[in-house]
Amino acid sequence: MIKASIVSIGNELLSGETVNTNATHLCAELLAIGIPVVSTYAIGDQIDPIVRALERACTDADIVLATGGLGPTDDDLTRQALAQFLGVELQLRDELLEKIQRFFAGRALSMPERNKIQAYIPAGARALANIGTAPGIVAEVKGKILFALPGVPMEMKRMFSESVAPELKRQAGGQAVVVRKLRCFGAGESTIAEMLGNMMQRGRNPLINCTATSGVITLHIVASAPNEPRAEQMAQKDEQTLRSLLAELVFGMGEQTLAEVVGEELTRQGKTVALAESCTAGLLAKLLTDIPGASEYFTHGWITYSDEAKTNELGVPALLVEQYGAVSEQVAESMARGARKKARTDFAIGITGIAGPSGGSEQKPVGLVYISVDSGTGCETKGCFFTHDRGFTRLRAAQTALNMLRLKLNI
Amino acid sequence: MIKASIVSIGNELLSGETVNTNATHLCAELLAIGIPVVSTYAIGDQIDPIVRALERACTDADIVLATGGLGPTDDDLTRQALAQFLGVELQLRDELLEKIQRFFAGRALSMPERNKIQAYIPAGARALANIGTAPGIVAEVKGKILFALPGVPMEMKRMFSESVAPELKRQAGGQAVVVRKLRCFGAGESTIAEMLGNMMQRGRNPLINCTATSGVITLHIVASAPNEPRAEQMAQKDEQTLRSLLAELVFGMGEQTLAEVVGEELTRQGKTVALAESCTAGLLAKLLTDIPGASEYFTHGWITYSDEAKTNELGVPALLVEQYGAVSEQVAESMARGARKKARTDFAIGITGIAGPSGGSEQKPVGLVYISVDSGTGCETKGCFFTHDRGFTRLRAAQTALNMLRLKLNI
Numbered sequence: 041m042i043k044a045s046i047v048s049i050g051n052e053l054l055s056g057e058t059v060n061t062n063a064t065h066l067c068a069e070l071l072a073i074g075i076p077v078v079s080t081y082a083i084g085d086q087i088d089p090i091v092r093a094l095e096r097a098c099t100d101a102d103i104v105l106a107t108g109g110l111g112p113t114d115d116d117l118t119r120q121a122l123a124q125f126l127g128v129e130l131q132l133r134d135e136l137l138e139k140i141q142r143f144f145a146g147r148a149l150s151m152p153e154r155n156k157i158q159a160y161i162p163a164g165a166r167a168l169a170n171i172g173t174a175p176g177i178v179a180e181v182k183g184k185i186l187f188a189l190p191g192v193p194m195e196m197k198r199m200f201s202e203s204v205a206p207e208l209k210r211q212a213g214g215q216a217v218v219v220r221k222l223r224c225f226g227a228g229e230s231t232i233a234e235m236l237g238n239m240m241q242r243g244r245n246p247l248i249n250c251t252a253t254s255g256v257i258t259l260h261i262v263a264s265a266p267n268e269p270r271a272e273q274m275a276q277k278d279e280q281t282l283r284s285l286l287a288e289l290v291f292g293m294g295e296q297t298l299a300e301v302v303g304e305e306l307t308r309q310g311k312t313v314a315l316a317e318s319c320t321a322g323l324l325a326k327l328l329t330d331i332p333g334a335s336e337y338f339t340h341g342w343i344t345y346s347d348e349a350k351t352n353e354l355g356v357p358a359l360l361v362e363q364y365g366a367v368s369e370q371v372a373e374s375m376a377r378g379a380r381k382k383a384r385t386d387f388a389i390g391i392t393g394i395a396g397p398s399g400g401s402e403q404k405p406v407g408l409v410y411i412s413v414d415s416g417t418g419c420e421t422k423g424c425f426f427t428h429d430r431g432f433t434r435l436r437a438a439q440t441a442l443n444m445l446r447l448k449l450n451i
Numbered sequence: 452m453i454k455a456s457i458v459s460i461g462n463e464l465l466s467g468e469t470v471n472t473n474a475t476h477l478c479a480e481l482l483a484i485g486i487p488v489v490s491t492y493a494i495g496d497q498i499d500p501i502v503r504a505l506e507r508a509c510t511d512a513d514i515v516l517a518t519g520g521l522g523p524t525d526d527d528l529t530r531q532a533l534a535q536f537l538g539v540e541l542q543l544r545d546e547l548l549e550k551i552q553r554f555f556a557g558r559a560l561s562m563p564e565r566n567k568i569q570a571y572i573p574a575g576a577r578a579l580a581n582i583g584t585a586p587g588i589v590a591e592v593k594g595k596i597l598f599a600l601p602g603v604p605m606e607m608k609r610m611f612s613e614s615v616a617p618e619l620k621r622q623a624g625g626q627a628v629v630v631r632k633l634r635c636f637g638a639g640e641s642t643i644a645e646m647l648g649n650m651m652q653r654g655r656n657p658l659i660n661c662t663a664t665s666g667v668i669t670l671h672i673v674a675s676a677p678n679e680p681r682a683e684q685m686a687q688k689d690e691q692t693l694r695s696l697l698a699e700l701v702f703g704m705g706e707q708t709l710a711e712v713v714g715e716e717l718t719r720q721g722k723t724v725a726l727a728e729s730c731t732a733g734l735l736a737k738l739l740t741d742i743p744g745a746s747e748y749f750t751h752g753w754i755t756y757s758d759e760a761k762t763n764e765l766g767v768p769a770l771l772v773e774q775y776g777a778v779s780e781q782v783a784e785s786m787a788r789g790a791r792k793k794a795r796t797d798f799a800i801g802i803t804g805i806a807g808p809s810g811g812s813e814q815k816p817v818g819l820v821y822i823s824v825d826s827g828t829g830c831e832t833k834g835c836f837f838t839h840d841r842g843f844t845r846l847r848a849a850q851t852a853l854n855m856l857r858l859k860l861n862i
Contacts, residue, residue: 053491054478054488054489054490055478055479055488055662056475056476056477056478056479056480056482056662057662057663057664058475059470059471059472060470060471060474060475060491061470063493064464064467064469064470064471065467066467067464067465067466067467068466068468069467071465071466071467072467076465077465078465078494078500079465079492079493079500079504080464080465080493080494081490081491082474082490082491083489084489089489089511251467251468252468253468315733315754320737321733321736321739321740321745321749322728322732322733322734322735322736322752322754324733325733326732326733326734326737328732329733329756330841330842332806332808332809332841333809334732334756335756335757338732339757339759340754340755340760341732341754341756342753342754343726343751343752343753345745345749345751345752346750346751348750349750349751349794353751353753353764353793382764383760395740395743396743397743398743398744431741434737
């Protein structure tokens with residue numbers, strides 16, 4: 041099996057300033073196309089450490105992806121280190137120089153002299169197109185393939201998906217590889233693995249991989265076939281099977297978030313939603329409005345952190361709070377109803393719970409959250425219990441609320 | 452100069468699931484005590500790759516910090532790999548076993564058999580105390596010092612600050628090292644560097660380092676002296692100088708956040724605050740309630756995303772919106788006043804702006820935000836302009852609002 045190693049280059053990665061999200065992104069993308077990463081390295085902007093890291097990465101793996109250090113300034117040394125590692129000279133490529141000059145001309149600027157260095161690549165290597173000025177580099181040595189990509193995450197991600205992934209798929213024995221991602225919410229990894237039975241078996245084609253990020257489970261369907269249409273067909277077939285097995289657990293494709301699919305569907309249906317939050321205290325509204333254009337479907341939110349606020353702002357009867365407690369099915373429902381009535385929206389969500397670390401009791405422990413969705417025809421209310429800490433409880437409660445609204449919208 | 456290398460161990464770091472924030476944290480902490488990190492490695496839970504990474508890290512540096520793989524399950528192999536690397540056996544330490552048994556007994560549980568492995572450490576090595584069950588390990592070999600810490604961030608951070616940092620300070624040539632962190636908000640890194648003049652010169656003692664994380668600038672004062680009282684005195688003196696140079700830019704010490712210092716001061720003064728958010732849409736409330744016990748000073752928040760919501764919920768005159776626009780000084784002020792009146796709090800904050808990417812105009816471009824703080828005696832309103840993207844604008848607007856409230860509280 042082909043394996044990969046990642047070399048991240050940049051002083052900012054060693055000073056504590058920058059979290060190395062590039063490596064994480066590449067690990068996920070490579071695994072999804074069936075290439076596991078066995079090691080990652082981060083080093084500073086100095087030639088010797090870069091050369092040493094490239095050597096070590098080539099010992100570990102068949103494919104090496106380096107990111108960073110391709111800029112035009114003096115501390116960008118990946119180009120030089122790569123040439124030294126390959127034992128060749130840097131060569132000026134006229135076509136690259138023209139491209140960089142065009143990049144500046146298109147912005148009505150003249151190219152600074154120092155950008156000329158970006159038109160140099162090691163003899164025998166190939167350039168990869170970039171949206172910025174720095175071209176990527178691909179070189180082969182002793183049966184290993186080395187890629188050098190920019191460090192700017194947006195440029196790196198795009199170059200990976202447009203140039204590196206297709207190249208790697210070609211390496212896969214002339215096979216066409218198609219990847220589809222199904223996004224799921226509402227069950228854990230192990231439950232989903234059980235539901236899929238032997239579909240997740242290693243060595244199967246399509247290969248089905250599973251990753252989890254804060255409650256969202258992503259299933260990667262990786263289909264390999266002699267040609268693209270065949271691979272597409274295989275991926276399509278598995279997607280259908282997964283969708284029927286997982287039913288309403290599947291909420292989207294690719295990189296979609298819960299807030300995104302909910303927002304798109306509200307827009308499409310011309311529906312609106314109001315929010316009444318207690319323990320999540322603005323987090324649900326924040327997630328919903330992370331999406332540009334949220335004003336289409338979101339107009340009003342209340343954060344009723346005290347009992348008095350619940351009563352005065354949303355008309356939750358004080359008696360209800362007294363009888364059942366602020367954290368109860370009845371109060372969550374009353375909050376949702378109150379918000380929908382005041383905001384005159386199609387839907388409203390009420391959330392009340394105990395985020396902790398204090399405020400819990402034996403009957404109502406820390407982590408207990410009630411979520412209610414009022415759809416006008418009635419309320420659906422759910423009691424949830426989240427373990428872990430305050431931040432986890434708040435995030436999962438907000439995600440669960442979005443998921444309940446999604447199901448109401450029949451996505 | 453003593454240098455460090457970091458080895459992060461865990462399959463989740465190579466699958467794209469987990470971003471390696473442990474390495475970033477350790478880089479910052481080590482640099483702050485004058486030990487630069489020259490390389491970081493991430494590998495999976497397998498003995499041979501761990502041993503190889505330890506070897507490589509020892510070639511790169513004098514101090515090696517490994518994290519992860521100290522748990523009780525079969526895939527936790529750091530302990531075994533470390534013993535193999537040191538060329539010694541693992542030994543059961545009775546005092547560690549007792550500690551782990553006490554940990555479970557304190558939770559009215561009996562210790563699972565598999566946790567016994569956590570009481571083993573390599574012959575000749577020392578254990579470091581942990582809040583969880585896994586003790587850390589410190590060993591010396593060929594003039595290099597190796598630390599093995601847990602992978603759980605909270606446990607790792609605590610073990611680093613309580614056990615590793617003091618140990619490393621002792622290594623600093625018998626010198627006592629004292630580190631103080633001053634947290635600042637309201638100016639960029641370069642402005643602050645200019646204000647400090649030659650205090651940030653390399654080689655100076657105390658050494659002053661500067662790191663920036665989403666708007667908050669942290670100044671690390673690293674004082675070295677033959678003894679602790681002297682180092683304390685030097686750090687103290689520099690802290691006073693920095694405080695007088697930076698005046699109200701300094702909001703806290705150590706790891707404090709803006710929301711934390713604001714929350715503590717509101718509690719101390721027995722004051723309350725209400726929030727009226729438009730473009731930040733819950734983010735400010737979320738930040739304020741990230742702090743446990745926020746219900747002491749926060750009871751009501753409104754997210755008035757539409758003009759109608761501003762008018763109906765907060766009493767912002769429709770005429771005012773019409774005359775000045777929803778994104779204006781006047782509307783921000785009216786939102787703050789309305790929220791304070793309805794919630795009957797000591798303070799209220801109103802925020803209205805254009806988070807983008809669309810909705811901007813020539814007069815009111817994307818990134819323009821008005822923030823108003825009503826203190827009862829009057830409103831202070833500020834117009835800000837944030838570049839970058841939607842997420843950046845929303846976060847900086849919320850932080851700026853917290854900072855304005857902090858200044859009103861005379862922190």
